[in-house]
Amino acid sequence: MCRGAGRVGATTLLEGVASGITLRDLVRTRVRDEVARFNAVPQEVFQGLVMPEGALPTAAGFRLPKQRRLDCEQQADRAIEAFGRNGFFVLIDDRQVTDLDEQLALTADSDIRFVRLVQLVGG
Numbered sequence: 001m002c003r004g005a006g007r008v009g010a011t012t013l014l015e016g017v018a019s020g021i022t023l024r025d026l027v028r029t030r031v032r033d034e035v036a037r038f039n040a041v042p043q044e045v046f047q048g049l050v051m052p053e054g055a056l057p058t059a060a061g062f063r064l065p066k067q068r069r070l071d072c073e074q075q076a077d078r079a080i081e082a083f084g085r086n087g088f089f090v091l092i093d094d095r096q097v098t099d100l101d102e103q104l105a106l107t108a109d110s111d112i113r114f115v116r117l118v119q120l121v122g123g
Contacts, residue, residue: 019107023090024100027083028076030114035072042067049088049114050079088116 047061
């Protein structure tokens with residue numbers, strides 16, 4: 001039997017995010033930011049929201065077979081697809097947001113959590 005469990009990833013500070021942004025744009029902004037940080041200092045393991053093409057999942061993130069720059073738009077598209085498949089969910093101020101086109105009323109104090117779902121084996 002397989003079960004899913006959520007795991008909140010590393011804390012990410014997204015600066016300059018406007019109140020009234022849609023969830024879709026918030027997800028894309030977050031992914032673009034994490035790809036930009038990775039590309040600035042490439043490593044073997046990408047600690048992002050979604051797995052890059054050709055990578056392998058590990059406990060620490062996603063291992064790339066060889067170091068390369070990631071495409072931020074491709075990763076953002078993968079994130080939107082993953083959200084649609086329930087690969088992760090988003091909590092804003094303890095409320096789950098399920099509509100990618102919902103306008104979010106964010107404040108400087110808003111608590112935004114991206115919870116990636118991972119498979120648990122056994123049961």
